[in-house]
Amino acid sequence: MKANLEKIENNLAILEIQVDPGKFEEAMEKSYRKNVKNISIPGFRKGRAPRKIVEARYGEGIFYEDAINFAVPEAYSYAVKETGIKPVDQPKIEIVQIGQGKPFIFKAEVTVKPEVKLGEYKGIEAEKIEFEVTDEAINKELEYLRQKNARLVAVEDRPVQEGDIAIIDFEGFIDGRPLEGGKNENYSLEIGSKSFVPGFEDQLIGVRAGEEKEIKITFPEGYRSEELSGKDAVFKVRVKEIKKKELPELDDEFAKDVSEFETLKELKDDIENKLKQGLEEISRSTLESTVINRAVENAQVDIPQVMIENEIDILIQDFSSKLSYSGTNLKQYLKYNNLTEEDLRNRFKDEAYHNVKRALVLEAIAEVEGIQATDDEIENKVKEIAEKYNQNPEEFRKKLGERQVEIIKDNIVMKKTVDFLIQNSKIKVKKQSKENETAGEQKDIQD
Incomplete structure (x- = not known):
């Protein structure tokens, strides 16, 4: 097997690769064994016709396609290692010469890894920020743990307030048509969490458990769904239950x-x-x-x-x-x-x-x-x-x-x-x- 790197230009390399006649003959024989089972020739049982008979009837080219598929990968891998190129894509193959008793020659055009011209990479000036943990940051984390471990207690004697958990059913409409994905039941919404479209949570303040309310909102311009961006919507909401958080004391027991x-x-x-x-x-x-x-x-x-x-x-x-x-x-x-x-x-x-x-x-x-x-x-x-x-x-x-x-x-x-x-x-x-x-x-x- 021989490999010659013809040129590298614009990150394209062209290899000319030559496979010895004996090696290509092995590929031809392999192709014959793969395909002969599907070939019928008078005087022979299907799949039993000798290779020379098949080639005489149909031409030796009948086995070329698979022989090429068998020979090219091994020869191409050899050429890549021999020439030291670094391909980044699959090669385009062009057959130069093929025939019995002759070397099998093909060209492979492939994109290769580009050359990098390094600039300054030593002595680069940079700033490293050393962050100091403040008491406020620690207290915020403790407060999160308090919130996470808070007890939820049902509220019956007053309407929804900021910080409450409202258990709601809701369905949204635009121009009187149901909003896709805008319906839910028994949804727990923390008032003030700003987890819904702006204006939604504020309008629930003052609503009592068991009451219903129509909430009108406008989806913000530039909303992630272009179909909803800037659109007015109406949500029919029923407050089923109101809960409030009881926070644990910050002590050793906590x-x-x-x-x-x-x-x-x-x-x-x-x-x-x-x-x-x-x-x-x-x-x-x-x-x-x-x-x-x-x-x-x-x-x-x-x-x-x-x-x-x-x-x-x-x-x-x-x-x-x-x-x-x-x-x-x-x-x-x-x-x-x-x-x-x-x-x-x-x-x-x-x-x-x-x-x-x-x-x-x-x-x-x-x-x-x-x-x-x-x-x-x-x-x-x-x-x-x-x-x-x-x-x-x-x-x-x-x-x-x-x-x-x-x-x-x-x-x-x-x-x-x-x-x-x-x-x-x-x-x-x-x-x-x-x-x-x-x-x-x-x-x-x-x-």
Whole structure:
């Protein structure tokens, strides 16, 4: 087998690959055995006609298609390794020569990984913010725990107030027609949570249990559903029950009830440590993004369109998976938001471009700096993943394919490369207090 790299231009490589006559003959024989069972020739039982007889009757070309399919993948893989190119797409194949007793020659045109011209990536100036956990942040987290562990007590002697939980049935209408998805029963709505369309919750204040009320609202301009944006709607609402929260006292008993700690002080200390860890992760992540983005901005690379399209495919696949967790799918999302698949692809185009360029630049830096993943690092990572999924590390390692191990290796190299960039940056530390959002403030918005 021989391989010749003819040229690389505009990220396109053309390989001329030659397969020895004997090797191609093996592919022809394999093709014959695959197809002869479907061939009938007078004087022979079906599937028993000798190859020479079949070729004499139909021409030797009858077996070319499958022979090519058998010969090309192995020969192409050999040529890629021999020439050292890095394809990023499937090749286009052109047959140059084929025939008995002759070498099988074909050309493969393939898009290859582009060359990256690195700019400045050492000595990048960046700011790292060291967040300080304030008493207010700790108290907000404690308040969230109080709210989470509050008792709900039925209210019968007054109407709905701010902070109450109203148990309601409701149905929405636009122009007298029922609003799709705008009906629910026994829905628990916290008044003041701002989880419904603006104006909805405020109009329930003053309504008593058992009473009904028509609530008129206007969907905001730019609402996520274009069909509802700016539209007036009427909701028929029945308040079935009113409940209020009774909050527990902040004392040692509270700490015992909501945690593994014996005292309120121990609980506060634990909250403070967790907030510090979370804020440090935010600080580190922000610093990493800054340094990486600067290195990427300073580099030049002509990215093939196919790499961007492939990354868009990955982003859409991830997006589709997230939609499935929320009980919908991509087709429904597109219909609901009046989008086409092309619209969605365009939305992901910039992100895909940045992701591809980022990966190429980090890979180029790793290559220049000789950053690699050691066998021990790979094995330790495999062990870590196996333990995460409660699997035996040795058995898990055997199940991993070559591609999966390569992904683990690449991830280790990327992490070490980012660490290298951080270590070689000029970092100024800035202290800043940050009021951390409690889990209770990170709510899904019903509107």
